[in-house]
Amino acid sequence: MKPIYLDHNATTPLHLRVRQAMQDALAIFGNPSSIYRLGREAHNLIEEARQTIASFLGAQPQEIIFTGSGTEANNLAIKGVLRSACEWMHRPPEAFHLITSEIEHPSVLETCKGLAAAGVKVTFLPVDRHGRVRVKDFVAAITPSTLLASIMLANNEIGAIQSIRALAREAHKRGVIFHSDAVQALGKIAIDYRKIGADLLTFSGHKIQGPKGVGLLWVRRGVRIRPLLDGGPQEGALRAGTENVPGIIGLGKAFEVIARKDLRRSAKSVAALKETLRRGLMQRIKGIRINSPSANCLPNTLSISIEDTEAESLLMQLDLAGICVSSGSACSTESYGEASHVLLAIDLSTEQARATLRFSLADTTTRKEITEVLRRMPGIVAKVRSISPSYLARTSGKKHPRRSRTT
Numbered sequence: 001m002k003p004i005y006l007d008h009n010a011t012t013p014l015h016l017r018v019r020q021a022m023q024d025a026l027a028i029f030g031n032p033s034s035i036y037r038l039g040r041e042a043h044n045l046i047e048e049a050r051q052t053i054a055s056f057l058g059a060q061p062q063e064i065i066f067t068g069s070g071t072e073a074n075n076l077a078i079k080g081v082l083r084s085a086c087e088w089m090h091r092p093p094e095a096f097h098l099i100t101s102e103i104e105h106p107s108v109l110e111t112c113k114g115l116a117a118a119g120v121k122v123t124f125l126p127v128d129r130h131g132r133v134r135v136k137d138f139v140a141a142i143t144p145s146t147l148l149a150s151i152m153l154a155n156n157e158i159g160a161i162q163s164i165r166a167l168a169r170e171a172h173k174r175g176v177i178f179h180s181d182a183v184q185a186l187g188k189i190a191i192d193y194r195k196i197g198a199d200l201l202t203f204s205g206h207k208i209q210g211p212k213g214v215g216l217l218w219v220r221r222g223v224r225i226r227p228l229l230d231g232g233p234q235e236g237a238l239r240a241g242t243e244n245v246p247g248i249i250g251l252g253k254a255f256e257v258i259a260r261k262d263l264r265r266s267a268k269s270v271a272a273l274k275e276t277l278r279r280g281l282m283q284r285i286k287g288i289r290i291n292s293p294s295a296n297c298l299p300n301t302l303s304i305s306i307e308d309t310e311a312e313s314l315l316m317q318l319d320l321a322g323i324c325v326s327s328g329s330a331c332s333t334e335s336y337g338e339a340s341h342v343l344l345a346i347d348l349s350t351e352q353a354r355a356t357l358r359f360s361l362a363d364t365t366t367r368k369e370i371t372e373v374l375r376r377m378p379g380i381v382a383k384v385r386s387i388s389p390s391y392l393a394r395t396s397g398k399k400h401p402r403r404s405r406t407t
Contacts, residue, residue: 004369005324008207009156009184009301009360014250015209021253022211025246032243033234042245049252056255057201057218058194065217065235066248070183070204071107072228073217074150076238077179077200078111080225081148082120088224094119099141099149101125101133102345103157105181108150109341121145130293131160131346139170148177153196154185157328157342157358159292159301161185168197177223183207183215188270188298190263199223205247210254214247266363271299273361273370278302280374285381289352291343300361303328305343305352308391309384314357317380323373326358 005013014022025045030038032046047061054061067073078098086093093115100112102124109124116122123141125133133151142149149171154161168178179200185191187208193201199220206212219225219238231240282288287307306314311327318325328340343353359373385391 001322003322003324004373006359006361006365006369006373007324007326008362009358010326011206011212012209012362014211015254015257017257018210018250018253022246022250025249028245032245033232042243046243046245046248049248049255052252052259053216053255056259058192059218060221062236063219063221065219065238066243066251067215067217067239068213068244070105070181070202070207070215073202073204073215074105074107074179074181075111076217076225076228077202077219078108078115078148078150079228080238081177081179081200081223082115083226084224085147087226092119094121095145096147097121097123097143097145099123099125099138099146099151099176101127101151103127103131103155103160103342104150104152105156105183108152108181112150125151127160127345129346130296131155131158131342132293132296133162133167135163135166135170138167142171142174142176146174146176148179150179150181152181152184153191153201154182154188154298155342156184157301157340158303158346159184159298161189161296161298164196164198168199172197184298184301187258187261187263188300189267193218200225205251205254208254208258211247211250214244214251216251261363267299270361270363270365273365273367274300274302274359276367277359277361277370277373278304280370281377284374284378289348291346291348291356302359302361303343303356304359305348305356306381307352307355308388309355309381310388311354311356313384313387314355314380317383318357318376321376321380323376326360327356328358 028042028045030042032039032043050061050064054064082093085096098112098120100108112122125137125141127133151162151167153164164180171178177199180198181202183202183204186203201218204215227238229240234240234243289305291303291305292301339350339353343356
């Protein structure tokens with residue numbers, strides 16, 4: 001039985017054109033830094049990919065820095081800006097202030113926590129119940145020592161889309177550099193990245209049907225940044241190490257695939273399937289809470305909490321039924337039973353957070369697959385609830401069991 005894959009926010013299958021491009025690139029074994037023909041061949045392919053990506057984003061090719069992942073790009077953005085400021089301003093790290101939010105990807109959140117432990121002042125902004133940073137809270141957090149703000153464009157767990165343009169505008173009014181983790185937004189919604197105002201933007205290959213092990217940081221001209229790695233002069237001396245030629249070529253091809261799509265039409269189609277899934281689950285299963293916002297949300301992302309269940313048990317049963325979903329971020333210990341920091345930030349209880357599933361669709365998801373998920377889910381939930389102490393305690397010995405309020 002072919003699995004029903006609804007976990008595209010975790011990773012995506014390689015596009016056929018990406019796979020072919022990478023297979024062809026494996027024959028180009030020259031070191032891109034070498035001056036002979038084989039090296040120049042590899043170098044030229046990297047630069048072609050850089051040009052393709054820059055054209056799509058509206059960037060200059062020299063502003064695109066290839067990294068080993070979105071995580072590395074986020075670290076480079078935050079630590080690189082801080083290190084640069086320390087050097088050219090001749091001030092210690094603890095002289096600076098950073099701003100981020102409570103619902104960032106772990107690669108931003110843990111980076112900022114580490115810097116805070118080392119003495120850097122960091123503000124972790126709360127979000128509203130829809131998972132969005134309030135502009136007034138952001139402005140109030142800025143101080144004379146604020147150097148950088150890092151707020152994600154779209155959340156990987158609940159799909160909330162931030163008001164990045166407004167936040168970046170307020171940051172720039174006060175001389176603050178603005179970074180955004182745009183990994184989850186790319187390819188899902190139509191955005192003019194030139195106009196959102198971020199000074200640094202992070203992207204990752206495997207979220208857009210590209211390869212794992214490659215990402216990029218867009219550093220707008222004029223932004224001062226220092227490398228994380230000491231070594232050679234690759235990537236404008238910002239990312240030392242011999243380049244991952246097949247990975248970069250695959251990333252470039254993935255951007256080329258996105259450029260050929262009508263993202264507005266695709267988003268509308270995926271959103272319709274998500275709405276079918278949402279309504280179907282609400283109709284068939286009592287005690288569901290919808291965590292994803294109804295507006296300003298990724299069209300493919302649906303987070304739900306199911307009363308009297310545990311995500312771990314649900315995921316096991318769903319896997320046995322051939323359905324691939326997740327409980328939240330695939331990049332943290334939350335996958336192993338810890339309550340999601342994102343869900344706690346939008347005021348879910350620990351119990352609700354541990355009973356949460358995330359469905360993330362793609363334009364390859366079919367109506368037939370959604371129908372099949374809706375057919376199987378009620379039985380799976382009933383099976384998990386049949387061994388749930390809270391459910392049994394609440395329903396045993398009652399002639400008229402209390403109906404769970406569905407929100």
